[in-house]
Amino acid sequence: MKFTVDRAVLLKALAHVQGVVERRNTIPILANVLMDAGKDGLRLTATDMEIAIVEEVAGVEVAREGRCTAPAATLLEIVRKLPDGQKVELDHRGGDAPLALRAGRYSTGLMVLPVEDFPSMTEGKLPHKFSVAAGMLRDLVDRTKFAISTEETRYYLNGIYLHAAEVDGAKVLRAVATDGHRLARVEEPLPEGAAGMPGVIVPRKTINELRKLAEETTEEIEFRLSDTKLQVKLGTVTLTSKLIDGTFPDYERVIPKGNDRVLSVDKTAFAAAVDRVAAISSERSRPVKLSLEKNHLLLTAASPEQGQAQEELDGDTVTYDAAPLEIGFQARYLKDITDQVDGQVEFRFADGSAPTIVQDASKPEALYVLMPMRV
Structure with a gap:
């Protein structure tokens, strides 16, 4: 694998996937980012086996197709400290050879882990599809996420409950979060195609990643989901997440x-x-x-x-x-x-x-x- 890319482009892409990477884990490969250079360009993937983010990177000159993993945090830190405007060349000869990074007069070699060890997060069938305006997603998240519980024993409260509801004959998309001390319930008009969606609990980490990505776009955000998985597409980024397997409490009983x-x-x-x-x-x-x-x-x-x-x-x-x-x-x-x-x-x-x-x-x-x- 060998490719050249502008430093700013690579930095932005690495920053998108970095939030998923777990620095402290018992599985070393999860600290790495998978780089896949092909005829269509470069694709970066990071996962913690609960969430996966894939970024399609444009403007990449691929000299030799191939795949390689590299320590995500270290790579991001190096690219961040390079001078703006530089071209970054990444070259991996295969096997256990280090990943060579060159930019201007700077060069380094990063240790890699086998591509075969990198986990694949299968999507499965995602029958429900709808689109949400970026501003609407930001609004739903911002006005509810503060009430998400951090108590791990009540895992079913560790996210936002997203579901379709009806209010005075009008269909709405409702987001609810509670930690037992406070409850937040926010409604937006139901997007077309969301009427049959199941009620799902989106984990806190997924919510935080979605919010960061939604900050950078004004486009429609595409949602696909089943009762166990959620996939969101925002421009060049695809985020796939497992959903919390639990039953959200009957929050209507709490509202006086x-x-x-x-x-x-x-x-x-x-x-x-x-x-x-x-x-x-x-x-x-x-x-x-x-x-x-x-x-x-x-x-x-x-x-x-x-x-x-x-x-x-x-x-x-x-x-x-x-x-x-x-x-x-x-x-x-x-x-x-x-x-x-x-x-x-x-x-x-x-x-x-x-x-x-x-x-x-x-x-x-x-x-x-x-x-x-x-x-």
Whole structure:
């Protein structure tokens, strides 16, 4: 195998596949990227056996066709440090010979592992196909991924539940994530072809890779899926991922129906006040107490070591016209949710111990549920 490619082109391609590579693993070949140089150009593949990314690289001059594996992290680091504008030549003579890399007056040899050891992730049948606008995918991911659980024992919560649903006669594509303390549910119009899709749980790592790739395009993103696998095509990149084999809980039961005490507060003022009062404690789980009266909000936080802090909001920033209420939430959870709101944030309470609904007043298609803390 021998080819020459512009440094910037190779760097971008390696950066795309690098996110899948596991540096710490018990299978050495998984730290490598597979390079396949053929008559159609260069193809790079990386996998951790749960996700595989394949990138078709354009603008490559192939002098000798062949395949080779190389340590992905090392190769990316070398290419990143080369001067911009240089041509990079990669040459592998076969067998155990090192992979020769030359660029300008720089040269190195990288150890390779047998191509035969590189795992192949078969796709199987993917009967459901639809396309999603890049902006829509970014929106779905950004407004839900913060609520994905990191608790490995509840593996079925370690991703976003993506499924078709119906709201007031309208078909929607719904993304849901929860960690048991907060829940995020976001809806977008159902893409054509997605009506028959199964409900699937897309793993956190796959979600993160999709989000990074979606940042770089304004094109439609093609989805193909079954009940066990997902394949996404974005331009020259194809990502194939296993789905989480589990049952997502009945999240509708968690969403309260009768919360009739409504607080409307300016997002910017509220978020800044929470941040200031929470600074009194270094404990991330320290609650912030919300004390509500008519058109008045008092936020307080206390720390046995540091003391107490409070801030009042009223006037134009707060609207509340229900019975007085005291309720506490973890400061970090309040921040995560208010980060999803652009202007006016609405809280809907039942009482001081029941789940609370939070929404952006201008975006009813996004709904959040927050469990209170005892204060």
